[in-house]
Amino acid sequence: MSLAPVLLIEDNLDDVELTRLAFGEAGITHPLVVAHDGAVALDWLYARGIHAGRDPNLLPVLILLDLNLPKLDGREVMQAIRAHPATRHLPVVALSSSGEPVDIDTSFASGVDSYLQKPVDFARFIEEMKRLRAQWLD
Amino acid sequence: MTDSDTLQARIVALEAELEALRRTHAVFALGFAHDVRAPLRAIESFSYLLDQRGDALDDPARDHLRRIRDASARLNRLVTRLQCWLHVGEAPLSADDVDLSLLADWCIGELRDADPQRDAEIEIASNLRTRGDERLLKTAVQELLHNAWIYSAPDARVRIRVDGAREDERLVLRVQDHGIGFEPAHAAKLGEPFQRLRPGEPPEGSGLGLAIARRIAERHGGGLRITGRAGEGAIAELVLPVAEAP
Numbered sequence: 001m002s003l004a005p006v007l008l009i010e011d012n013l014d015d016v017e018l019t020r021l022a023f024g025e026a027g028i029t030h031p032l033v034v035a036h037d038g039a040v041a042l043d044w045l046y047a048r049g050i051h052a053g054r055d056p057n058l059l060p061v062l063i064l065l066d067l068n069l070p071k072l073d074g075r076e077v078m079q080a081i082r083a084h085p086a087t088r089h090l091p092v093v094a095l096s097s098s099g100e101p102v103d104i105d106t107s108f109a110s111g112v113d114s115y116l117q118k119p120v121d122f123a124r125f126i127e128e129m130k131r132l133r134a135q136w137l138d
Numbered sequence: 139m140t141d142s143d144t145l146q147a148r149i150v151a152l153e154a155e156l157e158a159l160r161r162t163h164a165v166f167a168l169g170f171a172h173d174v175r176a177p178l179r180a181i182e183s184f185s186y187l188l189d190q191r192g193d194a195l196d197d198p199a200r201d202h203l204r205r206i207r208d209a210s211a212r213l214n215r216l217v218t219r220l221q222c223w224l225h226v227g228e229a230p231l232s233a234d235d236v237d238l239s240l241l242a243d244w245c246i247g248e249l250r251d252a253d254p255q256r257d258a259e260i261e262i263a264s265n266l267r268t269r270g271d272e273r274l275l276k277t278a279v280q281e282l283l284h285n286a287w288i289y290s291a292p293d294a295r296v297r298i299r300v301d302g303a304r305e306d307e308r309l310v311l312r313v314q315d316h317g318i319g320f321e322p323a324h325a326a327k328l329g330e331p332f333q334r335l336r337p338g339e340p341p342e343g344s345g346l347g348l349a350i351a352r353r354i355a356e357r358h359g360g361g362l363r364i365t366g367r368a369g370e371g372a373i374a375e376l377v378l379p380v381a382e383a384p
Contacts, residue, residue, distance in 0.1 A: 121183075125183065
């Protein structure tokens with residue numbers, strides 16, 4: 001049986017590639033589904049819009065959510081996820097460049113389960129992905 | 139309306155304008171410091187991945203890659219320090235009694251942990267107390283001690299003395315080192331952001347440490363004074379409120 005995917009909602013193509021590489025280095029074998037903005041992510045989750053026809057029962061095991069997104073920002077995406085009965089229980093980890101307490105507090109207030117500051121150092125990013133795997137995927 | 143009323147109204151308008159400018163400056167600087175992290179992460183991470191395949195590169199390519207990684211590490215340090223400088227200017231202030239002697243002891247412990255091979259002789263006077271925001275004051279003390287530590291002559295024992303004196307209603311916290319010092323004529327430049335007397339030396343300096351300490355002292359109604367002599371060391375004095383009587 002194939003593994004449920006991880007949904008990465010991220011508009012920065014470099015960060016998408018780095019997340020893909022860090023998944024490999026951390027031994028995460030779940031498929032990575034990428035949405036480049038919040039609206040497309042919600043379309044994918046609810047099998048509508050450009051993702052109409054996708055099996056709506058295939059939900060991600062984990063959502064990685066960049067907070068600074070075009071169209072719908074991360075907090076608006078979070079509100080939609082928590083408001084919908086099909087997705088309200090899915091674990092969501094916020095990804096952000098910011099380590100500012102106000103951003104961390106706002107993210108938790110919007111309902112994320114965890115907050116990961118994207119490190120500049122790739123070796124540290126791999127370690128963060130290993131921790132994420134142990135906490136949410138193993 | 140009297141001349142005095144007109145003048146007062148003008149002052150209020152100018153203060154509002156100044157505050158708006160200050161906010162714009164802070165928002166721009168915070169936004170820049172935040173947004174520059176994404177390209178920085180890409181430079182550092184992809185060059186790290188290239189470095190992992192170093193065997194496939196010739197010597198000049200490896201040297202170029204090392205320079206890219208060193209530069210991105212310097213830029214990362216600078217952005218981190220810039221964020222710290224911005225943060226200490228904007229963070230809400232609490233007002234607690236703070237034991238600066240304990241904070242200095244804690245900071246020295248961190249410096250020793252980071253540089254365990256370094257021989258260091260440290261004296262910290264006890265019971266140096268002020269009133270203010272403990273977290274920010276720890277940052278200020280940390281900056282002064284870090285500066286004293288890294289500007290010690292590289293082959294000599296680190297010698298730092300921390301003491302204090304009362305000046306009217308202020309506590310002056312003194313951090314004295316016996317490091318490389320500086321020409322007294324350059325004293326006025328120190329404490330301004332991005333001022334360095336010796337570009338690139340030491341590499342861990344960012345040109346923001348004393349500016350961070352000064353900003354914190356100013357937010358507590360005080361300031362920073364720096365004196366020194368080349369080859370003899372420096373004295374940094376943080377002027378702060380005194381603690382309330384117990």
